[in-house]
Amino acid sequence: MSEDSRRSDPSRGGPAAVGVPSDLPTASFGRRAAAFLVDGVLCAMVAGLFTYPDPPGGWSTLVFLVAYTLFVGLFAESPGMRLLKLRCEGVADGRPIGLFRALLRTLLIILLIPALLTTADGRRWHDKIAGSTVVAARPERR
Template sequence: MARWTGEWLSGPRPAGAEEPPGWRGERLGLPEQGVGSVAGGGARLVGLLVDLVVASLLTSLFIRPDLQNTAAMQSYNLWSVAVWAIVTVIPVSFFGFTAGMAVTGIRVARLDGAQMVGVPRAIVRAALTFVIIPAAIRNADGRSWLDRVTGTVVIRMR
């Protein structure tokens, strides 16, 4: 049985252990490059940042940010998080990507081949992304903890 750190903290491989993959997503049957290959961390981060900016701008349509008023900014930030959750969960559930993901050319795909990610998986992905650490740590296949928990992978669309 592998150590709990075996996916992200390398050490000497025991005899009979499987070979590391040649590229990210090889064990999943994904191509090395191009459409359908595992998306890189940079594209995922830029997509998240675009989504956060979109959520902030949408929130600004309804609540005026006031940098001098702490209570107003706390309210603004809470509403921004709620808007971010909505603009993340709904599009990922039905289309597999958010506005930020579309900008960077990536999408979420289920490993079982189903077309839609689904609401429960999208909610878990958003909740774990909010915590940040599960989204930041990836294994040799380029899948974060939130991908592994939900049975998904983020792939390139172009």
């Protein structure tokens, strides 16, 4: 696949989805999955602090729901997203999506199926429903 076709294909980390004001490329599935894995492990560790010596079980999901909603809704990135230089922005304005849409998006991620299915514009269904997109983070200004 040529560099030009890779750049124009949103599902391969090409330009942001149609209608997205950002000039940043959409995030690849691999980077998104790695960020999710980091967040999942961190949430399991936090839940484990409260349930020790027993395993955290379903408490991990509750910690993930609360933490992910707060981080993405208010700051546009979770710890895993920050580590992998990703941001979750609103499609309409490129800003953090707020708590309600972040909660909806997080619930759909927990269901897993919407997070695996891709739309025609390269976004995942949980992002399409929540009106968000995950893009490569802007380089920090010094």
